[in-house]
Amino acid sequence: MVKEEIFKDISNAVVSCKKDSVKSTVEKAFHEGIPPEVIIEKGIIRGMDxxxxxFESGKLFLPHLVLASDAMEAGISVLEKELQEVENEKLGIIVIGTVEGDVHDIGKIIVSSMLRISGFEVYDLGRDVPLQDFIDKVKETHADMLCISALTTISLSRQKELIEMLMEQDLRDSVKVMIGGAAASMEWAEKIGADCYAKNAVEAVAKIKSLFLQK
Ligand code: B12
Structure with missing residues (x-):
């Protein structure tokens, strides 16, 4: 089967919330030798986008969104399970979450899964996470990197606050910070003193890998 058709099948299965079909098409793609990050990018993310x-244009409603994101997670978990069999040395430790006051987590789940699949040890704190919880987890796990997601303009300021808290608690030099989410940007990252910004999950993995190689 042509790869493009497989990607389309995965993406259509996500859009129509067919969990079993997402799982079986993702399994098929994996067994055809397509790399997991490509399956996520070209199949699953395309569907969620x-x-x-x-949803935004009012053509479908919240229950549909929830079911689609369930289907998305089912597809990702197939890949995570397949890759668990191959236990490799971890590339680094990452703490990730969506800031306090922000309940958007679909994109953040994709980013954390892509990072896990790419060989990082990832602690995903979820969404609407109190800022001190990020810091406590960084300390507890001796994380190399903190990834902060924010999807709304209001929650952007939390990314800034969290970086300030890292400084106040003498942790800024021991952990790299990456920001992302639809509301963030490269300019914002520079302004608040983050180490980097990525516009999507694929770019996040590439940038984090290059930061880790520099260490
Ligand atoms: C789905 C959705 C919701 C769902 C969220 C469900 C969930 N579990 O996530 C629900 C219905 C709950 C919701 C609620 C609200 N939403 Co909403 N929502 C969206 C919507 C339509 C899609 C977001 C999405 O999931 N996209 C698909 C994923 C795959 O893409 P993504 O999130 O952008 O993630 C990618 C990148 O951003 C990046 N990324 C994400 N996180 C991170 C983190 C790091 C570290 C990195 C490097 C990269 C990265 O990688 C991801 C994958 O490639 C967007 C509009 C849009 N088209 O973006 C509005 C949107 C984000 N929502 C918006 C708003 C205003 C709200 C509400 C305030 C609405 C309201 N009045 O109640 C509430 C927020 C409540 C709160 N306290 O947070 C606005 C934000 C505007 C702004 N600039 O402030 C948007 C942009 C809609 C709009 N055009 O106005 N929303």
């Missing part, structure tokens, strides 16, 4: 656009 389409769901986001349809």
């Amino acid at each position: 389409e769901v986001g656009v349809l």
